[in-house]
Amino acid sequence: MTKARHFIFLGMGTLGDIFPFLSLAVEMQRRGQEVTILLAPVHASHAEKAGVSYKVFGTQADYDAALRHPDMWEIRKGMGIVLESSKSVHTELPGYIASLSAEQDCVLVVHPLGLPAADIARSFRPDIPVVAAYLAPSNLRTVHNPLVMGDLFIPQWLPVWMRRLLWTYADKNFIDPVAVPIINQARQARNLSTISSLAPHMYAVPDLSISFFPDWFAPVQPDWPAPLAMGEFQLYDSNLVTDLSTELEEFLAAGPAPLVFTPGSGNIQASHYFLCAQQAVQKLGLRAIFLTSHREQITTALPDNILWQSYLPLRSILPRASALIHHGGIGTTAEALRAGTPQLVTPLAFDQFDNAARVKKLGTGDFIRMSRLTGSKLTRSLQQLLASEVIKTSCAQVSNKFKKTGYADSLCDSIEALQSKQKG
Structure with a gap:
């Protein structure tokens, strides 16, 4: 009998961001695989309801502080709050991977903001495949249409070179000043080379990208990462009780x-x-x-x-x-x-x-x-x-476009098909 692989899911964000990862975790467990989901303390009860093994990452204080921050829902400052509140993942995920047996095959399925942490972990476990799981179309950058940057709806007539310049401006002024120092501090602690910008680094990490949305909602764009497995909306809720009060x-x-x-x-x-x-x-x-x-x-x-x-x-x-x-x-x-x-x-x-x-x-x-x-x-x-x-x-x-069952099937097939890299 083939030994089960260990599929590790890193969920980040609010409950709606966690449910898609739980959807895949539940299906992988049903298939006989070993599963662990890593999540914030506030979401632990949902993993318990699902019967999925979990490990808490971060603190409740950090999670609450981010939600209470007056700039959390400010269009150009909110991402900085998220990055700052979740910076512990860059040490906690590598630390967790280091605690696992080097003999067991593992696969990491991570939220996009967890990709830098996955890259650090893979610096000492190069055999582990990494899957980037994109929850929404705007998580995947594009210079094509539709292009929405925060609350800016970029008109179709704007030339591609100007669209690229807009992304460069957003990185330089809003994303990288917060993200890069956090990531580089964690990388330097493990004697790894530093990065200069978050987005190029993130897109270079995964062996496979998957979407938690279908192509009829957001068709694949030419500049999205490859290989990319398009999925379905992961319509999961850990509360199995459908009776109303x-x-x-x-x-x-x-x-x-x-x-x-x-x-x-x-x-x-x-x-x-x-x-x-x-x-x-x-x-x-x-x-x-x-x-x-x-x-x-x-x-x-x-x-x-x-x-x-x-x-x-x-x-x-x-x-x-x-x-x-x-x-x-x-x-x-x-x-x-x-x-x-x-x-x-x-x-x-x-x-x-x-x-x-x-x-x-x-x-x-x-x-x-x-x-x-x-x-x-x-x-x-x-x-x-x-x-x-x-x-x-x-x-x-x-x-009528929605499947009735099996929302996680095709994505789990794609993830299971990944082969562990050569050890050493």
Whole structure:
């Protein structure tokens, strides 16, 4: 019998970023492989629910401090906060790999921001293949269309040389000043050569890249890394209970399908968002569910037509919702596409603007920048969204593109096909 290989998954970010890695980990474990997922302390319970072996990386204090930082959701500063809060991965991942038996074949499947740490680990374990797992299309750089940089939607007529210059400017002014010193400090501690820029270094590390999104959502671009295995949306939720609470069932039964509002699991700075949501819901005379684990973001007393819920599996509630109003995280976006639920995206930062643009291009919804959000603007946008028969038709058509099962199958096949490199 062939000895099981050890597949190590490094998940980074909020819960929506962790679920795709858990999806692959669960499938690999089902196939009889040894699996370990590395994640932040706050997500450990989800690995436990999934029955997957895990190791905690980083501290809860660092995770919380990043979410509380006033610049976390600032378009041009947020990435620096993320890089600073997760800098321990550059020592912890190599340290973990060093603790493993050199005789067992291992494969690393990592979040893109974990690639520099994987490269350090491979400096003393060169036999380990590295897989880069890209959660959203904007994680993969391109000078082709569509090109979205933060909240900037680059017009198609802009020459390629100018597009490259924009990336150079972004690296020089926003990414490299934070990322390069952190990475080089970890590399110098192991007597490795330093790097000059994050992006070229990241793209040179993996033996295989995979996407957690399908090609109908984002076709492969000529300048994306190769080899690249395109996957499906990893629609995973560790909460296997699909039954809704009595309170929620009674609310749903008491009137028309509600709107569902969520600013994302990691956003603890969404008071303005919920205030605008309440104003719009009241103005339109509709019903709504406010979804956040941070109750303090919502006014103390809610009217009878609005229900607060700490957590709900989106797969359970979206088929019974009239629309989803959300931040534009890739996992939330995908769940709405699967359910055929019209969506209004309120992007803040990171991949959210690009995801919002793709939702609009698919005809399944629209978006309004969070920085411009007011109760009146949200009211008008919701009126247009809910009245659009074109959007409802497009939602139904896109929903039919989803597989019913086996979201992780093809990606796991591609990862299993990787051969360990020659030791020594």
